[in-house]
Amino acid sequence: MKELMLGNKAVARGLYEAACAVISSYPGTPSTEITEEAALYDEIYCEWAPNEKVALEVAHGASLGGLRSACAMKHVGLNVAADPLFTISYQGLNAGLVICVADDPGMHSSQNEQDSRHYARAAKVPMLEPADSEEARLFTIKAYELSEKFNTPVFVKMCTRVAHSQSVVEPGQRVCPPRAPYVKDQGKVMMTVNSRNAHVRVEERTRALTAYAEDCELNRVEMGDTALGIITSSTSYQYAKEVFGDKASILKLGMTWPLPEKLLRDFAGKVDRVVVLEELDPIIEDHCRKLGIAVSGKELFPICGEFSQNLVRACMGQEEPKTLSIADAIPPRPPVMCAGCPHRGIFYTLKKQKCMVYGDIGCYTLGAVAPLNAMDLNVCMGASCSGLHGFNLAMGAEGERHSVGVIGDSTFIHSGITGITDIAYNMTNSTIIILDNSITGMTGHQQNPTTGKNLRGEPAGKVDLEALCRAVGFRRVRVVDPYNLARVDAVLKEELAAAEPSVIISRRPCVMIKGTVHKAPLKVNTEKCAGCKSCMRIGCPAIAVRDKKAVIDTTLCVGCGVCTQMCRFDALESGEV
Amino acid sequence: MDTKNIMIVGVGGQGTLLASKVLGHVLLGQGYDVKVSEVHGMSQRGGSVVTYVRYGEKVYSPVIDKGEADVIVSFELLEAARWLEYVKPEGQIITNTQEVEPMPVIIGAAEYPRDLAEKMRAAGAKVDAEDFLALAGEAGSAKAVNIVLMGRLSRYFPEIGIDAWEEALEACVPKKFLELNKKAFALGR
Numbered sequence: 015m016k017e018l019m020l021g022n023k024a025v026a027r028g029l030y031e032a033a034c035a036v037i038s039s040y041p042g043t044p045s046t047e048i049t050e051e052a053a054l055y056d057e058i059y060c061e062w063a064p065n066e067k068v069a070l071e072v073a074h075g076a077s078l079g080g081l082r083s084a085c086a087m088k089h090v091g092l093n094v095a096a097d098p099l100f101t102i103s104y105q106g107l108n109a110g111l112v113i114c115v116a117d118d119p120g121m122h123s124s125q126n127e128q129d130s131r132h133y134a135r136a137a138k139v140p141m142l143e144p145a146d147s148e149e150a151r152l153f154t155i156k157a158y159e160l161s162e163k164f165n166t167p168v169f170v171k172m173c174t175r176v177a178h179s180q181s182v183v184e185p186g187q188r189v190c191p192p193r194a195p196y197v198k199d200q201g202k203v204m205m206t207v208n209s210r211n212a213h214v215r216v217e218e219r220t221r222a223l224t225a226y227a228e229d230c231e232l233n234r235v236e237m238g239d240t241a242l243g244i245i246t247s248s249t250s251y252q253y254a255k256e257v258f259g260d261k262a263s264i265l266k267l268g269m270t271w272p273l274p275e276k277l278l279r280d281f282a283g284k285v286d287r288v289v290v291l292e293e294l295d296p297i298i299e300d301h302c303r304k305l306g307i308a309v310s311g312k313e314l315f316p317i318c319g320e321f322s323q324n325l326v327r328a329c330m331g332q333e334e335p336k337t338l339s340i341a342d343a344i345p346p347r348p349p350v351m352c353a354g355c356p357h358r359g360i361f362y363t364l365k366k367q368k369c370m371v372y373g374d375i376g377c378y379t380l381g382a383v384a385p386l387n388a389m390d391l392n393v394c395m396g397a398s399c400s401g402l403h404g405f406n407l408a409m410g411a412e413g414e415r416h417s418v419g420v421i422g423d424s425t426f427i428h429s430g431i432t433g434i435t436d437i438a439y440n441m442t443n444s445t446i447i448i449l450d451n452s453i454t455g456m457t458g459h460q461q462n463p464t465t466g467k468n469l470r471g472e473p474a475g476k477v478d479l480e481a482l483c484r485a486v487g488f489r490r491v492r493v494v495d496p497y498n499l500a501r502v503d504a505v506l507k508e509e510l511a512a513a514e515p516s517v518i519i520s521r522r523p524c525v526m527i528k529g530t531v532h533k534a535p536l537k538v539n540t541e542k543c544a545g546c547k548s549c550m551r552i553g554c555p556a557i558a559v560r561d562k563k564a565v566i567d568t569t570l571c572v573g574c575g576v577c578t579q580m581c582r583f584d585a586l587e588s589g590e591v
Numbered sequence: 592m593d594t595k596n597i598m599i600v601g602v603g604g605q606g607t608l609l610a611s612k613v614l615g616h617v618l619l620g621q622g623y624d625v626k627v628s629e630v631h632g633m634s635q636r637g638g639s640v641v642t643y644v645r646y647g648e649k650v651y652s653p654v655i656d657k658g659e660a661d662v663i664v665s666f667e668l669l670e671a672a673r674w675l676e677y678v679k680p681e682g683q684i685i686t687n688t689q690e691v692e693p694m695p696v697i698i699g700a701a702e703y704p705r706d707l708a709e710k711m712r713a714a715g716a717k718v719d720a721e722d723f724l725a726l727a728g729e730a731g732s733a734k735a736v737n738i739v740l741m742g743r744l745s746r747y748f749p750e751i752g753i754d755a756w757e758e759a760l761e762a763c764v765p766k767k768f769l770e771l772n773k774k775a776f777a778l779g780r
């Protein structure tokens with residue numbers, strides 16, 4: 015029966031129908047729902063791995079063991095998984111292996127806008143790019159067929175607009191291929207002669223895949239008016255159809271690596287003018303130019319940001335729809351940390367103590383926005399620890415006394431452990447704050463190795479953060495409750511002053527975790543409230559001052575009591591009865 | 592039939608996702624091709640959020656662009672104004688009159704513009720503005736404002752029968768909240 019399905023759920027459906035049996039992933043918007051939806055099928059073992067490198071290695075191991083497997087990640091996750099990726103491409107598989115990677119043009123939830131297609135080419139791994147949910151399902155199934163036929167991992171590349179759009183899907187049946195037995199093969203040890211042979215095989219495979227690309231069903235031509243020919247893929251295809259309908263001919267590439275040659279030449283030969291419509295980098299365009307096909311591409315369309323139908327209209331010299339407007343400036347509505355977020359007290363204190371804050375990636379990145387403005391920079395997961403060590407190497411004692419690295423629990427497990435090991439081993443007097451909120455918040459509340467629960471919420475192993483930090487060489491490991499501002503202030507002062515490196519673990523569960531018990535919202539004692547706005551300095555969205563009195567939004571306030579510690583007049587009173 | 596475009600806009604956490612789920616269900620049931628596009632992630636933390644719902648014989652783009660929306664359903668007044676440019680000049684805006692101050696306003700770095708509904712009307716927009724939050728409260732929970740708004744939206748689609756909406760509610764809303772939501776829908780309609 016037809017149903018409306020999220021693109022990521024359709025990938026999960028495809029994984030299920032293709033009899034994928036093992037999925038290991040690390041969350042990351044816009045890829046997370048692939049694994050979460052797949053976990054709803056009892057037939058698929060699903061886990062959150064500590065990071066994407068581990069996830070890919072696990073999935074590959076399962077493939078060697080004879081089960082179809084997969085992993086899912088966001089584009090930047092592929093940087094982390096790149097090391098195994100390049101050699102798995104040489105090494106080959108036993109059962110099919112699919113890598114789902116989701117790009118984020120427009121950076122709705124990402125720190126950069128890199129184009130994953132470069133990895134397909136660099137690692138010589140074929141890449142399929144669905145343009146809607148039904149294609150997401152079908153291409154995922156196809157990916158397993160190709161993976162086993164050509165003995166290569168296969169990418170299913172999503173982007174935000176395909177991953178997070180629902181469109182109509184007609185689910186099929188799960189079809190299980192016979193299980194491939196594991197056979198020891200010395201040729202799989204990747205060194206010297208084996209690697210050299212493997213590289214030769216990979217080049218042959220690419221030639222075979224290129225031949226496959228020439229007339230496979232993944233790439234299709236839709237002839238319309240021949241004055242204009244558009245070569246496109248993924249969501250750009252949808253914009254092309256939206257704007258031109260059949261007033262242009264379209265070559266839609268479902269496989270964007272390896273790219274065909276003859277198919278492109280033939281298509282170009284049938285139309286008067288060829289335009290390549292692709293988001294981000296000019297990969298198809300460059301390929302066409304290399305083949306000597308005259309095309310226009312990035313001289314018309316931007317490299318930065320995501321496309322839309324109006325952008326295509328504007329770049330192709332067409333009229334855009336008429337709009338209405340008013341003169342008032344509309345204030346922005348940036349995302350903010352939730353009312354009662356345990357991260358807030360830490361950032362308030364860091365601001366107060368005028369620290370240089372090397373941040374990291376998570377909900378706590380919101381510590382950078384007004385009124386806290388308490389983060390100097392961030393780079394990628396884990397950089398807060400290693401980057402701070404480097405910063406302190408340059409800054410010396412002056413830096414060490416006033417700087418901290420701030421990292422979330424999930425991010426710490428992902429890539430922070432190696433960074434703090436460097437601090438302990440090479441001995442800068444650096445201070446790291448681990449924000450242990452017992453969850454992976456930013457990506458929608460996934461379990462991780464510090465929470466004691468697995469992906470399905472069942473009891474699982476649990477990392478002891480204090481013991482781990484001690485084991486890598488930290489003698490000063492402190493635990494604080496971030497709701498206690500005075501204590502956070504004192505501990506931070508002590509650890510910045512201490513003559514050796516320290517870890518401060520700020521421990522308090524995220525208020526958005528299901529089942530977290532909240533206190534009653536606070537009450538404002540309007541007689542005591544002086545309207546001084548001191549409470550506003552912590553930037554809680556549940557508190558505002560109107561007509562010279564504090565007001566609490568009782569639908570948001572969780573009674574954390576952090577604002578009460580700001581008030582000199584005791585005007586914010588507990589609402590508990 | 593040309594593709595029709597409905598936008599649902601609001602503040603992260605207000606329940607826009609359930610509204611689009613119900614709407615998508617209704618439209619699919621009418622035999623249309625449907626696309627629903629939403630942004631997950633960072634903006635769900637109290638930021639400005641938008642969902643695009645498109646339907647027709649064959650829908651291509653998953654998003655709605657400036658000047659293309661037939662209807663904008665807004666959970667909050669400032670958000671209606673933020674997305675005003677997206678409505679067709681002859682299109683319809685349905686907006687809750689609730690005002691949720693964004694952080695720049697709370698900390699005094701910006702002002703919440705006044706009389707937004709009137710200003711949008713003066714700009715030529717058709718605006719159906721009401722305190723839908725109060726209606727949700729009347730139905731039994733402020734959280735049901737999403738369904739109250741769907742009730743009002745249904746007014747503008749007389750060709751779709753009430754049973755299609757009720758069936759969608761049954762399919763999308765947990766059983767224990769069904770009665771409440773049916774009431775909310777009726778109050779909005």
Ligand SMILES: Cc1ncc(C[n+]2csc(CCOP(=O)(O)OP(=O)(O)O)c2C)c(N)n1
Pocket residue numbers: 040041042043088090091094125375376377378395421422423424425426449451453454455456457
């Ligand atoms: C390499 C990489 N993988 C995944 C992500 C997506 N991502 C952003 S923040 C985050 C999780 C943060 O969780 P945590 O560190 O526990 O902080 P919280 O959000 O709970 O405060 C993830 C997985 C990313 N940015 N980079």
Ligand code: SF4
Pocket residue numbers: 350351352354355356357377378451455456524525526527636
């Ligand atoms: S989801 Fe949790 S960690 Fe993220 S901002 Fe909200 S309270 Fe903080």
Ligand code: SF4
Pocket residue numbers: 353354535536554555556557566570571572573574575576577578
């Ligand atoms: S107690 Fe204060 S700081 Fe905590 S959620 Fe309520 S208003 Fe915000």
